[in-house]
Amino acid sequence: MSSYRPYQHIERRKSRQIHVGKVAVGGDAPISVQTMTNTLTTDIEATIAQIRKAELAGVDIVRVSCPDEASTTALKTIIEEVNVPIVADIHFHYKRAIEAAQAGAACLRINPGNIGSAERVREVVNAAREHGCSIRIGVNAGSLEKHLLEKYGEPNPEALVESALEHAKILQDHDFHEFKISVKASDVFMAVAAYQQLADCCDHPLHIGITEAGSKRAGTVKSSIGLGNLLWAGVGDTMRVSLSAPPEEEVLVGWDILKSLGLRHRGVKIISCPSCARQGFNVVETVQTLEDRLQHIKTPLTLSIIGCVVNGPGEALMTDVGVTGGGQGRHMVYMAGKQDHTTPAENMIDHIVELVEERVAAIEKNKAEQAEKTSDLAAK
Known part of the structure; x- marks a missing residue:
């Protein structure tokens, strides 16, 4: 979806x-x-x-x-x-x-x-x-x-x-x-x-x-x-x-x-929880840092940052990339709504930025390929 x-x-x-x-x-x-x-x-x-x-x-x-x-x-x-x-x-x-x-x-x-x-x-x-x-x-x-x-x-x-x-x-x-x-x-x-x-x-x-x-x-x-x-x-x-x-x-x-309101889309839309005692990492600080680190992205993409597993999996189902707080210093990463891998807390932000940039690159490459196919068909 x-x-x-x-x-x-x-x-x-x-x-x-x-x-x-x-x-x-x-x-x-x-x-x-x-x-x-x-x-x-x-x-x-x-x-x-x-x-x-x-x-x-x-x-x-x-x-x-x-x-x-x-x-x-x-x-x-x-x-x-x-x-x-x-x-x-x-x-x-x-x-x-x-x-x-x-x-x-x-x-x-x-x-x-x-x-x-x-x-x-x-x-x-x-x-x-x-x-x-x-x-x-x-x-x-x-x-x-x-x-x-x-x-x-x-x-x-x-x-x-x-x-x-x-x-x-x-x-x-x-x-x-x-x-x-x-x-x-x-x-x-x-x-x-x-x-x-x-x-x-x-x-x-x-x-x-x-x-x-x-x-x-x-x-x-x-x-x-x-x-x-x-x-x-x-x-x-x-x-x-x-x-x-x-x-x-x-x-x-x-x-x-x-x-x-779903009227226009540009850049990374971050869905994040307000944080509470259940959080597995500092949600507020993480979101603020990611907003700054991802400002250069123009391609529409959704990212969920949820501090615990209560609402995290459900939110991740509806986003391109998602992270939920886990135990023992590792947090679950979701790709296209599905559990994909875990990431250690110490380099989580760098890892998220890398995943988002890779996902954007894949989207833009697909767009370029589709445009080229359309152009070739039109030329024929």
């Missing part, structure tokens, strides 16, 4: 597909993981270094702030030096959006209703169209338009949705349809309700997130509740976990959320 067959299949909402550079968003495309740099964009080396760390963590799209002309000037060099599409974060100045499009941004994060006259909107849309940029309409509960606050009295899901659709209509009136929408709030209930309402009334691709979620721990919990709720309901085409933490941490949490 495959380790990656989810118990329950999530049926995703049907949405239009757009592109952020080489990344498809919406339709049947995988849910992409995003983050945002927090360096000064004018510090080109630091910004590139931060994006590269996010790339190693598995990011699909990165957003970069462009508050001034110096930033959009730096953007061109940054885009040339990284491998993922870059979204230029623009707030009110339409010229920054035009400059970012000219610099090679794959997407502009801008609300067309906030940049001034109809002529300015037309110039931005024309620049996006000319340079192959998509647009993200980014509605936020903390910066709703004055007329909506007067109408509703305070931010609420209805106000967020109305704002999003007003901005969308501006782009549609210019016959521009390469856009996605976000309706973020730091309140989980408000954000989830807004996304659900928006999902029900349009087919625009949606970028989901709980904005200003908080610290690494608290923000991870808050985002997992909100984004997990939406993704389980099939809502969401691209996502960001907003944390007061380095961007690569946002990426790792985003991937963990998707892997937990």
